Amino acid sequence: MNFELDDVTQAVREAARRFSDEQLAPHYQAREAAGRFDRDLLLEMGGLGLIAADLPEEFGGIGAPGLTQGVVMEEIGRGDMNIGYVQLLSSLIGGVLVRYAPKALAAEMLPEIASGRLLPALGLTEPRGGTDAANLQLRARRDGDDWLLSGEKASISCANQADAILVAARTGAPDSGARGVTAFWVPLDAPGISRSAYDDLGSLSVGRGSVWFDEVRVPDAQRVGDEGMGFIRVMQGFDYSRALIALQCLGAARASLDETWPYTIERHAFGAPLASYQGVSFPLAEADAQVRAARLLAYECLWLRDNGQPHTKEAAMVKWMGPKVSVDAIHQCLLTHGHLGYSRDLPHQQRLRDVMGLEIGDGTAQVSKLIIARETVGRAAVQYARTK
Numbered sequence: 255m256n257f258e259l260d261d262v263t264q265a266v267r268e269a270a271r272r273f274s275d276e277q278l279a280p281h282y283q284a285r286e287a288a289g290r291f292d293r294d295l296l297l298e299m300g301g302l303g304l305i306a307a308d309l310p311e312e313f314g315g316i317g318a319p320g321l322t323q324g325v326v327m328e329e330i331g332r333g334d335m336n337i338g339y340v341q342l343l344s345s346l347i348g349g350v351l352v353r354y355a356p357k358a359l360a361a362e363m364l365p366e367i368a369s370g371r372l373l374p375a376l377g378l379t380e381p382r383g384g385t386d387a388a389n390l391q392l393r394a395r396r397d398g399d400d401w402l403l404s405g406e407k408a409s410i411s412c413a414n415q416a417d418a419i420l421v422a423a424r425t426g427a428p429d430s431g432a433r434g435v436t437a438f439w440v441p442l443d444a445p446g447i448s449r450s451a452y453d454d455l456g457s458l459s460v461g462r463g464s465v466w467f468d469e470v471r472v473p474d475a476q477r478v479g480d481e482g483m484g485f486i487r488v489m490q491g492f493d494y495s496r497a498l499i500a501l502q503c504l505g506a507a508r509a510s511l512d513e514t515w516p517y518t519i520e521r522h523a524f525g526a527p528l529a530s531y532q533g534v535s536f537p538l539a540e541a542d543a544q545v546r547a548a549r550l551l552a553y554e555c556l557w558l559r560d561n562g563q564p565h566t567k568e569a570a571m572v573k574w575m576g577p578k579v580s581v582d583a584i585h586q587c588l589l590t591h592g593h594l595g596y597s598r599d600l601p602h603q604q605r606l607r608d609v610m611g612l613e614i615g616d617g618t619a620q621v622s623k624l625i626i627a628r629e630t631v632g633r634a635a636v637q638y639a640r641t642k
């Protein structure tokens with residue numbers, strides 16, 4: 255077993271770390287107030303190859319392994335985990351477009367995504383629920399060479415600022431389940447689209463919201479994958495995105511820990527540094543160990559993916575564990591700063607609010623554990639859900 259990153263990944267990590275330290279971390283809190291991303295910043299990241307480095311070179315990436323993209327995500331997460339939504343959506347959606355979009359659509363859109371000129375969104379969740387995602391209702395019906403889409407997508411990251419959306423729509427009968435769903439690529443300035451931004455607890459610069467489709471006309475050339483296969487194709491990308499999300503959150507936790515350890519030496523109580531009290535140092539030591547263990551699980555998951563091996567179970571494990579241990583670690587860092595930690599002057603409260611969103615986004619702890627059980631003991635683990 256070799257724990258050393260290869261030269262390319264190491265160089266990409268250094269570039270991402272420099273960018274994160276210099277451009278992201280200093281303005282993390284100001285970006286929350288802006289409520290959206292600075293598009294020039296996205297262009298800069300694209301120019302540095304920090305968006306979707308995993309795309310093939312012909313589409314604007316560098317053909318990097320998933321592990322390399324995971325390392326980028328971790329570094330971006332340290333500076334501003336909200337910016338990591340750009341990497342997350344671009345890699346997840348970019349991967350689906352590479353494999354299943356018509357060639358002309360892929361050739362046109364992917365370089366735009368990798369350069370930071372086009373911010374994509376993913377439309378799966380609907381108002382009636384996201385865990386039972388295959389049971390979606392947004393309708394697409396044929397009209398000559400086009401499709402007409404009607405319905406609502408809810409809880410869409412970057413709804414207020416994305417340029418296009420990969421949307422899952424029902425093309426089969428209402429009860430056709432996962433195999434009656436087709437994916438479409440829809441520009442978000444198309445006639446019939448309207449959108450909103452939610453008043454969220456955190457990740458305010460991401461702009462999560464709803465997207466409404468009112469008879470939106472989409473040419474068949476913008477269908478991504480075969481009819482009836484849209485849900486399955488999009489979900490196949492989730493084993494990858496789950497590991498990336500874990501590293502996005504763990505990066506934020508790492509930043510809080512790296513700021514908090516030195517504080518326990520600087521700050522004194524009862525004539526001694528805080529670090530001398532095991533009631534202070536042990537919870538931090540535990541958090542540090544848990545963050546490191548979850549990070550290794552994420553790396554293992556990406557390594558399995560890059561080597562063509564099954565990794566659904568590891569992805570579900572780390573999608574649950576990554577955000578969970580990050581929330582716990584950041585909470586501990588906040589508490590260690592005492593009253594100062596509770597202030598908006600320090601970033602721990604913002605990291606805590608931001609990371610909490612990804613305990614839900616892309617699948618909750620419960621659905622992750624269902625997948626772990628299903629991968630371990632088979633369909634018996636989901637018998638209840640299937641028969642109700």
Ligand SMILES: Cc1cc2nc3c(=O)[nH]c(=O)nc-3n(C[C@H](O)[C@H](O)[C@H](O)COP(=O)(O)OP(=O)(O)OC[C@H]3O[C@@H](n4cnc5c(N)ncnc54)[C@H](O)[C@@H]3O)c2cc1C
Pocket residue numbers: 375376377378379382383384385386408409410411412457462611612614615616617618619620621639
């Ligand atoms: C920050 C954030 C970003 C997001 N970004 C996107 C995005 O870009 N695109 C998109 O399509 N969606 C997005 N989502 C939506 C997200 O994927 C859903 O919120 C998630 O899948 C859960 O669905 P739900 O919120 O409707 O909860 P529900 O499905 O209503 O579930 C409610 C609760 O019940 C539990 N539950 C449900 N079924 C079971 C079961 N069988 N066994 C045990 N527990 C169960 C759930 O775990 C949850 O705790 C995002 C959400 C968040 C918070």
